[in-house]
Amino acid sequence: MNTYKLVVAGPRGKMGREAVALCLRESQFELVAVIDTQHDGALLKDLDGYIEGDIPVYTNMERCFSELHVDVLIDLTTPAVAKTHMEIALAHGVRPVVGTTGFTEDDIHSLRAQAEQKGIGAVIAPNFAIGAILMMKFAQMAAQYMTDVEIIEQHHDAKLDAPSGTALKTAQLISEVRAPKTQGHSDEEETLAHCRGGDFEGMRIHSVRLPGRVAHQEVLFGGEGQTLSIRHDSLNRASFMPGVKLAVEQVMTLKTLVYGLEHLLD
């Protein structure tokens, strides 16, 4: 059985906590350190919400990767720092598995070039939940036949980016099979700014932020006399962990950057 030496960045976050728990319970995963900007020199058990774990905490990722042998970085932090984290990991030959959202297409191209130059794998997965991947694939399939599409995503109100990475990825997948098309009435006017949502090649994306929500998305299709709704709900963050596990296992065999868990499922 292969074993993997892992580092988690963002261990006090909502997703980071789940990822640490995953690393601690999977026998082939060995958590060798965590990256936390506020607790240099501490141990995991010293962080808020943790009561065990003699695992070192680093504030400095470069130092962590210089001092320890690390196979995979799991990054669940913020859009502001995730790209830099990936660059540091790739420079040290550490394979990044990144759930953090907010990457632009240019970011992805440049990170892919860095991964290929190093000859190692990297994964950016806007959504690790298998049901969400299916929702996106079904939506792409439906868009070949029903080209009027609106995406409504709903998240908790602590989310930093809008639209969600999942909504953007869904729109990108749909745009592979749907020609750009303006939707709604040609004389349509917004009397309240942004009422019609974000415009991605004519598809509208609406972002709802409310306390009590976790992660939800509905893709709505309209045709003459009919509608189709494809919906996925993540009810807790455990829903993302089988996808994180799969990505860690697969990233070791890749030699490029893969954007989207769907590429690892087939």
Ligand SMILES: NC(=O)C1=CN([C@@H]2O[C@H](COP(=O)(O)OP(=O)(O)OC[C@H]3O[C@@H](n4cnc5c(N)ncnc54)[C@H](OP(=O)(O)O)[C@@H]3O)[C@@H](O)[C@H]2O)C=CC1
């Ligand atoms: N791909 C997927 O399936 C999923 C992706 N996500 C994405 O994952 C990311 C995290 O989400 P979530 O856990 O809800 O967010 P949280 O805000 O709960 O957690 C983010 C954590 O990152 C920490 N952090 C910020 N900067 C750094 C840094 N430089 N080094 C180390 N840690 C840092 C924060 O620490 P501090 O408190 O000190 O700022 C915080 O603890 C988001 O981008 C979200 O969109 C979320 C769910 C599923």
Ligand SMILES: O=C(O)C1=N[C@H](C(=O)O)C[C@H](O)C1
């Ligand atoms: O911030 C979140 O919570 C989530 N972020 C990801 C996204 O932006 O799509 C994945 C999931 O929707 C939860």
